[in-house]
Amino acid sequence: MSGFPEFNYRGNELFVESVPLRKIAETFGTPCYVYSRSALTKAYQKFETAFAGRDHLICYAVKANSNIAILNLFAQLGSGFDIVSGGELQRVLQAGGDPGKTVFSGVGKSRAEMQLALNADILCFNVESEAELITLNEVAQAMGKIAPVSLRVNPDVDAKTHPYISTGLKENKFGIPASAAASIYQSAHQYSNIRFTGLDCHIGSQLTELGPFMQAGEKMLQLLNTLQSQGLEIEHLDLGGGLGIRYAHETPPTIENYVASLCAGTQHIKQRLLIEPGRSLVGNSGILLTRIEYLKHTSARNFAIVDAAMNDLMRPALYDAYHEILPVINNRAELRKYQVVGPVCETGDFLGHDREFAVETGDLLSVMSAGAYGMSMSSNYNTRPRAAEIMVDQDKTYVIRQRETIDQLIASEQTLPQ
Numbered sequence: 258m259s260g261f262p263e264f265n266y267r268g269n270e271l272f273v274e275s276v277p278l279r280k281i282a283e284t285f286g287t288p289c290y291v292y293s294r295s296a297l298t299k300a301y302q303k304f305e306t307a308f309a310g311r312d313h314l315i316c317y318a319v320k321a322n323s324n325i326a327i328l329n330l331f332a333q334l335g336s337g338f339d340i341v342s343g344g345e346l347q348r349v350l351q352a353g354g355d356p357g358k359t360v361f362s363g364v365g366k367s368r369a370e371m372q373l374a375l376n377a378d379i380l381c382f383n384v385e386s387e388a389e390l391i392t393l394n395e396v397a398q399a400m401g402k403i404a405p406v407s408l409r410v411n412p413d414v415d416a417k418t419h420p421y422i423s424t425g426l427k428e429n430k431f432g433i434p435a436s437a438a439a440s441i442y443q444s445a446h447q448y449s450n451i452r453f454t455g456l457d458c459h460i461g462s463q464l465t466e467l468g469p470f471m472q473a474g475e476k477m478l479q480l481l482n483t484l485q486s487q488g489l490e491i492e493h494l495d496l497g498g499g500l501g502i503r504y505a506h507e508t509p510p511t512i513e514n515y516v517a518s519l520c521a522g523t524q525h526i527k528q529r530l531l532i533e534p535g536r537s538l539v540g541n542s543g544i545l546l547t548r549i550e551y552l553k554h555t556s557a558r559n560f561a562i563v564d565a566a567m568n569d570l571m572r573p574a575l576y577d578a579y580h581e582i583l584p585v586i587n588n589r590a591e592l593r594k595y596q597v598v599g600p601v602c603e604t605g606d607f608l609g610h611d612r613e614f615a616v617e618t619g620d621l622l623s624v625m626s627a628g629a630y631g632m633s634m635s636s637n638y639n640t641r642p643r644a645a646e647i648m649v650d651q652d653k654t655y656v657i658r659q660r661e662t663i664d665q666l667i668a669s670e671q672t673l674p675q
């Protein structure tokens with residue numbers, strides 16, 4: 258057992274669903290991202306099932322993995338979307354997603370992005386400051402539209418996660434303090450082209466405990482109560498995303514427990530519940546497949562130099578994040594401890610430190626839990642074309658993004674006139 262559903266050893270060989278990863282590498286080359294349709298579907302269905310009779314909407318956070326095939330799969334399953342840019346909106350529309358189930362988050366929406374979203378008739382803008390609200394009102398007025406709005410409240414709770422992905426503390430750039438939000442809602446009449454429809458928060462990512470979610474939820478309920486007593490009709494409560502996954506030894510709440518707790522905590526209100534899960538829908542549904550180019554043994558350390566790098570998977574370099582790394586063929590005897598590093602010219606270019614396995618040059622490694630914030634954060638640093646993306650559906654494989662070519666990569670650049 259690998260411990261990752263749909264990615265399992267058969268004998269000594271690692272498979273995704275019914276396809277050997279070795280075969281994917283032979284057919285499509287490395288590095289490549291490989292996703293399991295079954296794992297994606299099961300994760301989504303766990304959320305749906307857990308909500309049971311509750312009026313709810315799951316808005317998949319597109320930034321976790323924005324491949325059109327993945328968006329299309331979730332759209333077919335009935336998912337809504339949480340977007341943070343006009344580009345993500347365009348992806349959702351192209352993937353057949355429903356703009357009426359799409360919410361738009363982010364602290365720096367441009368006027369052009371607001372126009373795109375108003376034209377598409379999205380469900381709601383999650384507004385993060387009074388200045389943004391004033392701008393949105395102007396843009397909507399000029400278009401003769403009414404913008405549906407939810408204020409993103411910063412509930413000032415400690416998500417107990419990595420500081421770079423914690424968003425719900427009062428010193429973070431996100432959201433509006435609860436007291437300020439209350440007074441903005443009360444001045445609703447000042448905004449001719451805004452309709453306040455919801456209340457929103459998102460406290461961070463990779464949360465491995467329920468406590469912070471419940472604390473934030475409590476604060477939101479208090480605010481909701483205040484607003485209602487002042488006669489404001491709020492239609493939905495959006496509790497954001499952030500549920501963590503198991504990368505190594507974490508024990509995050511299960512999807513079932515998380516949703517059950519949110520439902521139990523909001524039992525007495527009639528509002529529709531929205532959530533914006535990203536990582537927990539896609540993280541453990543994908544891996545990064547890479548081949549060992551060289552083994553280098555020095556007196557200090559052993560290095561496995563692989564063909565994937567920090568430009569393909571940035572999380573280790575950016576957050577010192579841990580990803581389990583499994584050999585695709587697990588049959589050799591002599592274990593050694595390796596630093597798994599890429600070809601990029603940075604010491605920060607590593608995928609894993611001190612990993613023990615028995616491998617030879619040319620062997621394949623599978624970097625696990627790479628479905629979220631992997632491809633979507635990739636770059637072309639060192640002029641490295643971005644990896645291909647492959648979707649496995651039982652015994653079938655589909656290219657859902659071609660490997661980039663160097664020609665594509667430099668096509669839009671030009672020299673100065675001579």
Ligand SMILES: *Cc1c(COP(=O)(O)O)cnc(C)c1O
Nearest residue numbers: 318362462498499533534535536
């Ligand atoms: C990133 C983000 C999410 C998704 O977070 P996950 O940790 O991937 O679930 C949801 N809502 C907002 C506003 C975000 O910025």
